[in-house]
Amino acid sequence: MNQALEPLVYTELLQLYAEYTAAVDAGNWDRWPEFFTEHCVYKLQPRENHERELPLATLHFHSKGMLQDRVYGIRETLFHDPYYQRHVVSLPRVLAVDRGRWFLEANYAVFRTKLGEISTVFNVGRYLDEVVRVDGALKFASRFCIYDSEMIPNAIIYPI
Amino acid sequence: MNDAPITLPSSPGWPGDGVHRVPYWVYTDPDTYRRELERFYYAGHWCYIGLEAEIPHPGDFRRSVVGERSVIMVRTQDGGVRVLENVCAHRGAQFCRERQGNRKEFVCPYHQWAYDLEGKLRGIPYRRGIRQDGQLNGGMPADFQMEGRGLTSLKVAVRGGVVFASFDHSLESFEDYLGPTILSYFDRVFDGRKLKILGYNRQRIPGNWKLMQENIKDPYHPGLLHSWFVTFGLWRADSKTSLKMDPHKRHAAMIGVRSVGKPAGDVVSGVTSYKADMSLRDPRQLDIVPEEWWKGPTAVMLTLFPSLIIQQQVNSLSMRHIQPRGPGVFDFVWTHFAFEDDSDEMIQRRLLQANLFGPSGYVSADDGEVIEFSQMGFQEKPDQQCLLEMGGHDSEEATNIASETLIRGMYQYWRRVMGV
Numbered sequence: 272m273n274q275a276l277e278p279l280v281y282t283e284l285l286q287l288y289a290e291y292t293a294a295v296d297a298g299n300w301d302r303w304p305e306f307f308t309e310h311c312v313y314k315l316q317p318r319e320n321h322e323r324e325l326p327l328a329t330l331h332f333h334s335k336g337m338l339q340d341r342v343y344g345i346r347e348t349l350f351h352d353p354y355y356q357r358h359v360v361s362l363p364r365v366l367a368v369d370r371g372r373w374f375l376e377a378n379y380a381v382f383r384t385k386l387g388e389i390s391t392v393f394n395v396g397r398y399l400d401e402v403v404r405v406d407g408a409l410k411f412a413s414r415f416c417i418y419d420s421e422m423i424p425n426a427i428i429y430p431i
Numbered sequence: 432m433n434d435a436p437i438t439l440p441s442s443p444g445w446p447g448d449g450v451h452r453v454p455y456w457v458y459t460d461p462d463t464y465r466r467e468l469e470r471f472y473y474a475g476h477w478c479y480i481g482l483e484a485e486i487p488h489p490g491d492f493r494r495s496v497v498g499e500r501s502v503i504m505v506r507t508q509d510g511g512v513r514v515l516e517n518v519c520a521h522r523g524a525q526f527c528r529e530r531q532g533n534r535k536e537f538v539c540p541y542h543q544w545a546y547d548l549e550g551k552l553r554g555i556p557y558r559r560g561i562r563q564d565g566q567l568n569g570g571m572p573a574d575f576q577m578e579g580r581g582l583t584s585l586k587v588a589v590r591g592g593v594v595f596a597s598f599d600h601s602l603e604s605f606e607d608y609l610g611p612t613i614l615s616y617f618d619r620v621f622d623g624r625k626l627k628i629l630g631y632n633r634q635r636i637p638g639n640w641k642l643m644q645e646n647i648k649d650p651y652h653p654g655l656l657h658s659w660f661v662t663f664g665l666w667r668a669d670s671k672t673s674l675k676m677d678p679h680k681r682h683a684a685m686i687g688v689r690s691v692g693k694p695a696g697d698v699v700s701g702v703t704s705y706k707a708d709m710s711l712r713d714p715r716q717l718d719i720v721p722e723e724w725w726k727g728p729t730a731v732m733l734t735l736f737p738s739l740i741i742q743q744q745v746n747s748l749s750m751r752h753i754q755p756r757g758p759g760v761f762d763f764v765w766t767h768f769a770f771e772d773d774s775d776e777m778i779q780r781r782l783l784q785a786n787l788f789g790p791s792g793y794v795s796a797d798d799g800e801v802i803e804f805s806q807m808g809f810q811e812k813p814d815q816q817c818l819l820e821m822g823g824h825d826s827e828e829a830t831n832i833a834s835e836t837l838i839r840g841m842y843q844y845w846r847r848v849m850g851v
């Protein structure tokens with residue numbers, strides 16, 4: 272069912288997007304799982320798999336707990352060359368509104384800057400999102416990051 | 432005036448007789464890299480192409496590579512598998528641009544030369560010339576033969592649903608190429624069950640291609656670099672391990688049995704990656720269910736020289752294709768798979784455990800990172816040497832993780848083929 276989108280809700284959705292982007296660009300990893308519901312799905316997936324309905328994802332998390340495990344991994348277990356990431360995210364396009372669930376997509380480009388290096392295009396794609404309201408606040412019930420980039424420049428450690 | 436004789440830079444030489452020292456130039460020297468492509472990828476070796484399950488129907492094709500050369504894996508009308516070089520016989524155009532699809536024939540866009548699925552040349556526009564004023568002008572010479580002018584067709588081996596190919600038609604059989612020990616571990620996974628493709632991951636790693644072979648011939652690092660391996664016992668010092676090779680020592684199997692329970696003190700003393708208090712908030716990522724076909728080991732990592740790693744680490748399975756792109760960079764393409772008769776639960780389990788692997792994986796993302804760091808060190812001083820003495824100087828099979836015997840074995844073979 273497709274219902275009208277209230278302008279105030281769109282403003283709230285924009286705020287959700289802006290805060291998410293600010294958190295992952297600032298390396299504020301503890302905030303990242305808080306944008307999601309308890310039983311969320313987060314996927315970082317190559318476009319080929321998505322379009323051919325192949326289920327494998329580069330990252331595939333099925334709960335907020337798994338996102339928290341990832342945060343622990345980034346901090347404590349995944350040895351990596353540190354880098355800055357900077358997202359540029361388009362205005363979200365509303366695909367559907369259905370009884371308190373908002374379905375949206377937005378383009379993103381992530382730039383990576385390693386210490387002493389030039390900034391490069393790191394990962395480019397789109398978000399496919401489902402947003403719900405939990406205790407008054409908007410949260411991602413699912414966020415799929417479907418990336419065009421055919422090659423990952425070595426590794427993606429931080430959340431897109 | 433300095434009377435010292437002028438010495439020109441010597442051509443790269445191997446330090447000493449053994450293989451417990453590997454000079455950095457083997458990872459950086461462009462001439463060495465060209466010779467490696469010629470001797471390992473374009474002759475004498477079976478290279479990984481793909482899985483039969485990727486091309487189930489006649490006319491299905493999927494692009495792949497052998498070394499730096501683009502090839503097409505295609506299912507022919509009679510159900511066979513062909514591997515054709517993606518280079519038009521006319522002007523050399525790499526005509527096939529799609530990643531995969533279904534075709535009745537291949538047509539080069541430049542001058543529309545057409546090839547059948549076997550790679551035979553079937554059509555040349557204006558072959559007999561163009562009729563003008565009642566006369567045929569131009570066209571190919573009357574004695575031109577279509578026969579033998581097709582696409583380069585590679586020698587193909589298919590075993591257990593896995594496709595290998597070689598430009599070298601004098602190559603030994605795939606079975607002889609692996610040797611009985613490695614073949615038995617290959618057959619352990621590919622025992623005739625139909626495979627189901629789960630999907631792909633692609634990463635470009637700024638390092639020499641051999642470093643990825645060496646990474647999976649190195650049981651010393653998993654229990655040190657990878658916290659998940661050491662903390663959850665998937666691969667660490669107290670894991671029952673055996674390191675096996677083919678008679679040429681080019682291929683290897685790292686075979687491990689998962690350690691259960693907390694490690695004894697000396698296993699993890701000084702190992703900073705061990706996290707005694709670590710536990711998963713959502714343990715479904717490590718919901719390991721033993722499978723009958725494992726026949727004991729919980730992990731078998733196969734390195735098939737030069738181009739493939741076959742991963743079985745608990746319930747996660749993948750083919751990892753090494754695609755060299757120059758001395759200092761390679762593409763690493765992962766194809767995760769399941770079996771057609773897997774339950775939905777098992778497929779979900781394989782997919783969740785895939786979080787350990789690939790370009791973001793808990794025990795794989797950091798492999799790419801350290802390979803990049805090694806390559807940085809190599810490029811700065813090509814005459815320096817790696818020190819590979821864990822487990823001694825020889826390259827015999829071993830049963831512990833504190834050994835670099837498989838890497839030494841590979842360099843014994845490498846030196847023989849490269850003549851250095």
